[in-house]
Amino acid sequence: MRDNTLKYLLVLPAILVVFATAIWPLIESLRLSFTVGRFSVPGSLEQYLGWENFAWAFTQEPAFWNAVRVTAIYTVLTVGLTTTMALGLALLLAPGGKFRAGVQTILILPFAMSPALIGVSFRFMFNPEFGLFDAFFGVLIPPLADVSWLADPILAFAVCVMADVWGWIPFLTLVLIGGLASIPQDTIEAAQVDGASNWRVFKDITIPQLAPVLAVVIILKSIFSLKTFDQIFMLTNGGPGTATQTLSHYIYFNGMKYGQIGYAASVAWLMVIPMIVLAYAYTKFVFRKD
């Protein structure tokens, strides 16, 4: 057998697996998004509608726009909070920072937890009867003592954001520590001798040199925030009402719960648009030639 043939033969199983589990479902979902696609209506999976599903989402569905709004606010808040807090932690934990060693190891623990599990544990902690956080916030801020967190639309949303930030900080901190460690120490020392205060060193020297890593962190986190599902599913299941219903959750509900698979597929494809933009930006930054 020629080397070339063997080469392709050896990767063939992998290609088949990828095709069966990723590419084919992708194409199939695109096809479905143009069909009536209801589980309850026989033959509707082949009944084509053109762009009607998409138009429906935009014009007839306040719930869709609600999910868009929730997802957008959720993404902006979690990305902003996680990144700033992770950056602060990274500065404290980086080589030459104030704390170090052991802490870094402990730090990774929340990240080792599955998002669904994070959702479950946060639901426990905010339980009005025996929740730890619930009691804790009650003591700290007395007006919050008798509040049922997950029953209040705004507070439930806040808990979702909190759980996400908590789960993601470790990973982003580690990435940023790596980024900080790669900044040459002598540029920082040169700036100090040149007369820069700590704040100016941070603003003029550290941040610009950290920018590529920071960009990657923000983009990656945005992608993950946009597609958040399991945590919300376990924590609030989109409620109360639709107060915490993200797009993924909305898609899941329409597809799996209501059996409107065609419509769900078209909303899923709408979500692909911002994802592609972010993924493109990500590859730009990661594989940038400077």
Place this chain on the structure above:
Amino acid sequence: MASVILKNLTKCWGDFIGVDNQSLDIQDHEFLVLLGPSGCGKTTTMRMIAGLEDPTDGEIWIGDRMVNDDLPKDRHVAMVFQNYGLYPHMTVFDNIAYPLRVRGTPKGEIEPRVKKAAGQVELIELLHRKPKALSGGQRQRVALARAIVRTPRVFLMDEPLSNLDAKLRVTMRAELKHLSRELKITTIYVTHDQIEAMTLADRIAVMKDGIIQQVGTPDEIYNDPASLFVAGFIGSPAMNLINGSVQDGYFVTTGGTKLVAVSVPDKPDVVLGVRADDMRISEEGEGDIDARIYAFEHTGEATLLTVQWGTQRVIVRGARHLRKEQGEIVSISLGSDHLYLFNPDTGKRIRG
């Protein structure tokens, strides 16, 4: 403008002593050159003065203020780092302008001052480039410009010309000499280049293993070395060091050759130091000792002869037009001036 005073300065890392209990007074306006082999603690000393390294012990005074607890930014020193420390994300212009900007220099003043400093280091055409797009020597000149663009109280320059070609180095040397005289800023300067040290320094401090061996004017260091180490370290080619003894008022080599009259009491073990320039070459039989030419080198402005008798080799500088062949016999004479005797055990000079 200020004096710099080091009092019993020490820097240790664990058991390792980088700088060992050193004291040094550097006058206001003085140009002090720190000279010493690699790893002797020159950079460490500079970094402690700049405030980038905390001394383990001792005091640092700049002017009439002890600065041990002052942040680098409050010490008003400008430093040229050995490895440059340029800001990779800024252009050459912004690199040079940075110390002015953080110190709140009026906008209108910045550009002319940056241009002037860039001109002094011959970088005017490269102002818009990023450091990555520069050669090593160009980067070093950016680092230099970033220091001289300011008027600090003290300049700290850690081998600021080490990466420049010979011609540029001479120009920059003159530029620095001019600048230090004109601005009258106290300067501490590290170099491995003997000519730089000799030409720039008001005083030279020779360091070894974290200890300052001798401080003196270039003339004192060159013509009156206090120890074997200083004698061997200063001068190019290095001073010839010949093992032997003093017997009946004569220096006698270990091989038994009676070399030259010296005015010290008899002593069994001594080292005689004599510089290549302080010996004369004549035809066979005319001088103190005949020796075979082991190597003949032509440096351009002079000739260097390595000659050998027995197992002893010495280097002698000859006239520019001297032409000899390897293997020929010549005669060497040692004047009685400029001979240095050392105790080989302590390394200390033995004075007559």
